[in-house]
Amino acid sequence: MTDSHRPFLPRAVPVLRLAPGTLQIGGADGDPGLRVGPLPADSSRALAVLLRGLDGNRPTAAVVAEGVAAGLDRAVVADVLAALRACGRLVDVSSTDLLAAAHTPAARARTEVELPAALGDGRPGTWGRRSGSSVVVDGATRVGVPLASMLAASGVGRVHVRDRGTVGAADTVVGGLSAADEGRPRTLAAADAVRRAAPDVDLRPLPPGTAPDLLVLTRPWAAVDPLLAGLQSARVPHLVATVRGEVGVVGPLVVPGRTGCLRCAEVTRTDTAPEWPALASQLREPPTARTGPPVGPVTGGTGVSLATAVTALTQALGHLDGTAAPVALDATLELRSPDLLPRRRPWPAHPACACRAGAAAAEGRPGAGGREQGHWGA
Numbered sequence: 001m002t003d004s005h006r007p008f009l010p011r012a013v014p015v016l017r018l019a020p021g022t023l024q025i026g027g028a029d030g031d032p033g034l035r036v037g038p039l040p041a042d043s044s045r046a047l048a049v050l051l052r053g054l055d056g057n058r059p060t061a062a063v064v065a066e067g068v069a070a071g072l073d074r075a076v077v078a079d080v081l082a083a084l085r086a087c088g089r090l091v092d093v094s095s096t097d098l099l100a101a102a103h104t105p106a107a108r109a110r111t112e113v114e115l116p117a118a119l120g121d122g123r124p125g126t127w128g129r130r131s132g133s134s135v136v137v138d139g140a141t142r143v144g145v146p147l148a149s150m151l152a153a154s155g156v157g158r159v160h161v162r163d164r165g166t167v168g169a170a171d172t173v174v175g176g177l178s179a180a181d182e183g184r185p186r187t188l189a190a191a192d193a194v195r196r197a198a199p200d201v202d203l204r205p206l207p208p209g210t211a212p213d214l215l216v217l218t219r220p221w222a223a224v225d226p227l228l229a230g231l232q233s234a235r236v237p238h239l240v241a242t243v244r245g246e247v248g249v250v251g252p253l254v255v256p257g258r259t260g261c262l263r264c265a266e267v268t269r270t271d272t273a274p275e276w277p278a279l280a281s282q283l284r285e286p287p288t289a290r291t292g293p294p295v296g297p298v299t300g301g302t303g304v305s306l307a308t309a310v311t312a313l314t315q316a317l318g319h320l321d322g323t324a325a326p327v328a329l330d331a332t333l334e335l336r337s338p339d340l341l342p343r344r345r346p347w348p349a350h351p352a353c354a355c356r357a358g359a360a361a362a363e364g365r366p367g368a369g370g371r372e373q374g375h376w377g378a
């Protein structure tokens with residue numbers, strides 16, 4: 001642990017008096033906690049004040065010095081901080097996290113609620129990385145807008161929802177578009193929804209010639225849309241997150257060069273159902289394309305839409321944070337009523353698909369992160 005890390009005890013972690021001179025920090029709800037004491041009464045009170053003041057702004061050395069100045073033993077303070085870290089109640093904020101979090105008192109207050117989830121398990125710097133990340137959500141749907149709102153609220157610095165057409169009455173969903181948005185342009189209404197959840201987020205489309213860190217496809221059959229084939233060649237990581245009928249589908253998460261692609265799943269499906277390409281070509285057509293202006297696909301009740309959005313949030317953040325391999329790599333997570341618990345279905349790369357060969361040929365190419373082609377922001 002370097003001195004650039006600043007200990008932060010989330011306000012949700014209680015500092016309780018267990019007995020005279022003895023404190024219990026956390027552990028009130030089955031989670032690991034720490035008991036300290038018995039200490040002299042003055043020391044116990046000073047330690048409680050010191051712990052409650054761990055706001056992530058001061059390095060560990062400054063906190064220890066502050067404790068000593070308050071009459072506490074240096075070794076006791078250091079041991080308590082180390083034990084709280086070990087049991088996961090204390091997280092460390094890095095200087096990059098601080099820079100990303102402290103714009104205004106209100107922004108700081110909102111961030112403090114989100115930091116424990118982002119920085120837990122010894123991941124200082126995660127908040128700073130999220131702040132520098134960009135996500136484009138393709139489709140202001142009942143999954144897409146709540147997902148975009150949650151990504152922004154979880155610290156992703158730039159979130160743009162792209163769509164066309166206008167909002168319909170059935171688009172209303174908790175955390176997404178509202179009844180008052182009916183008739184408005186979908187992109188503008190979606191931006192307002194994201195801003196309600198995260199007032200400081202950057203909502204602008206990405207500049208031409210740049211690509212997001214992740215593109216999320218939220219239309220029911222976007223995965224078979226030929227317009228999206230360019231994602232693979234441009235090496236833009238992309239994630240499917242949608243509801244088909246009443247089944248939530250999250251994944252696959254495609255990282256070009258590392259995983260199978262959306263076509264792999266289609267080829268696999270065609271192996272067992274030769275009629276699939278003919279059906280898919282009809283499914284990808286918007287239902288109203290021949291009868292009027294485009295509207296968004298309306299599918300999925302509130303429960304399955306929001307459960308799908310939350311599941312997609314965890315996969316997207318896992319990819320952006322780079323701290324663990326998302327389970328939606330080469331797989332889908334499917335959510336069905338009544339429990340809506342995600343169930344994983346593997347979709348390995350298909351040997352007849354050229355994506356793996358193409359990836360192998362591209363290995364070692366400078367800048368192979370895929371940010372140099374196309375206009376993905378609008």
Ligand SMILES: [Zn+2]
Pocket residue numbers: 260261262263264265349350353354355356
């Ligand atoms: Zn493939």
